[in-house]
Amino acid sequence: MLVNLDIPWVILGHSERRALLGETSEFVGDKVAYALAQGLKVIACIGETLEQREAGSTVEVVAAQTKAIADRISNWTNVVLAYEPVWAIGTGKVASPAQAQEVHFELRKWLNKNVSAEVAASTRIIYGGSVNGGNCKELAGQPDVDGFLVGGASLKPEFIDIIKSAEVKKNA
Secondary structure, X not given: OOOOOOOOEEEEOOHHHHHHHOOOHHHHHHHHHHHHHOOOEEEEEEOOOHHHHHOOOHHHHHXXXXXXXXXXXXXXXXXXXXXXXXXXXXXXXXXXXXXXXXXHHHHHHHHXXXXXXXXXXXXXXXXXXXXXXXXXHHHHOOOOOOOEOOOHHHHOOOHHHHHHOHHHHHOO
C-alpha cells in the first residue's frame, strides 16, 4: 500500500509497537526484510528500556536487535538505524550527547565486526529520544549521530531549530 502511494520510507520496530503489540526483534527483522523486498526504504528503530540501561545491558540489547535485522538482510543501502532509548521517548528525559554517542559508536563498531566495514561506514544511525530545540545542536555535533527521528517536537515551532541543527554536522 505504501509503495502504491509513492511513500518511499517506513518506520519499523518503534518502541510503542514492540511494547503494545509484542513485536519481537525477530519479527521486526522479518518486516525490515519484507519492506526492502517491496522497494521501501526503512528506518529501523532499536533501543533499551530504563531497566536494561540500569542493568548495564544497553549495548547487548541494541546489538541483539540489530543482529535480528542483519540475519535477514544483506543489502543495507536503504536502511537507517534509529537509536531510540525507550526510557527517553515522550518522557522529557533525553540521553546526554555522550550517552547517545557511546551507543551510536558501539552500533557502528558492531556493524563493522558483524556485517562489514563498508556498511558500518555508510549506514546512517540517527537518534530518536526526546530531541528538542534545546539539545539538538549538541547531539548533532556528536561524530556518530547522523540525524534525528523526531516525534512530538515536530509539531512545535522549535522543530525549525532541530532542522537547522544539521548545519552543525555540515559545518564541522
